[in-house]
Amino acid sequence: MKKRIGVLTGGGDCPGLNAVIRGVVKAAIIQHGWEVVGIEDGFDGLLTGRCRQLSIDDVRGILPRGGTILGTSNRGNPFARPVEKGGKIEYVDSSNEVVERIKSLGIGALVVIGGEGSFKIAMDLMNKGVPIVGVPKTIDNDLMETDVTFGYNTALETATDALDKLHSTAESHHRVMIMEVMGRYAGWIALESGIAGGADVILIPEIPFDIRKICLAIEKRRNNGSRFSIIVAAEGAFPAGGMRVVKNSADATHAIERLGGVGEFVANELAANLDMDVRVMVLGHLQRGGSPSTFDRCLGSRFGVKAVELVDRNEFGTMVCLKGRDIGNVAIEKAIKQLKVVDPDGEMVKSAVNLGIMLGR
Secondary structure, three states: OOOOEEEEEEOOOOOOOHHHHHHHHHHHHHHHHHHHHOOOOOOOHHHHHEEEEOOOHHHHHOOOOOOOOOOOOOOOOOOOOEEEOOEEEEOOOOOHHHHHHHHOOOOEEEEEOHHHHHHHHHHHOOOOOEEEEEEEOOOOEOOOOOOOEEEEEHHHHHHHHHHHHHHHHHHHHHHEEEEEEEOOOOOHHHHHHHHOOOOEEOOOOOOOEEEEEEEHHHHHHHHHHOOOOOEEOOOOOOEEEOOOOOOEOOHHHHHHHOOOOHHHHHHHHHHHHOOOOEEEOOOHHHHOOOOOOHHHHHHHHHHHHHHHHHHHOOOOOOEEEEOOEEEEEHHHHHHHHOOOOOOOOOOOHHHHHHHOOOOOO
């Protein structure tokens, strides 16, 4: 009997997912003659049986495509599945069903492409005897033990391109333009795109901001002849002594609170203290969409190939990673122990400050 492996994409989508799927399928079939089962919509597919065999033909032409041909979900946790009982939502453990489904499909190993949340579920399944190999995915670039996660580079390019376009309209109308980008707990997108896109103020979750000091910085620019300013704010940025701005609280639909609105919050505060027109643009899911960059296509492909190699060597419970220019692997448990966040006193923050960028403090 041919060896059969499964592959799924969990959590939020990002550019490069299809490159990883393609890498897994091609390496498994070409190098080993294995069968590959694609599991649809993350772990939900294992609960409902939405699975299909993937061939070389199935992954032909998907390298430049954004999103994932398998679909994904950031709400499918088999260990806490929401079920309505008596008009109320209860959470039940359906993990045994998932384990049985994997066995019935003849899957000898599961490649999980995801971020911190997906990997925590994967580790719990490992404890139930499911062989797992992880591939790190998040546009926030907040996973430890890998220099970069695929999807991040494309999101960064999208944000930087948007900043380039904002400059001309901000300067023409002498406005303060605030661009809100993704970044719940880690401000990598805001910081790097802000530096690359010539922002004047960058607000990140790692550095609580002071509205008064932001106003002073913008006033100083105006007094020096710059009648417009560009602010990049990560969605998780918050004022000193305050809280993150939340759009929706955690509930049965959303496992974690949904952030959003820090741009409007900052805009209202600036408008109340400055005699300037302030506008907000929320970049939102544009950062997740579109064709992956060259870097993410290559990295995703290499990650997929490495994942198959780890399965072949029975190195389960590990995650592929990028160290320098080389692809390696590390224990998943080590990778999710804590998030990789921006060092508030690190080199990149100091570089931004030395470029005259205000970091909210």
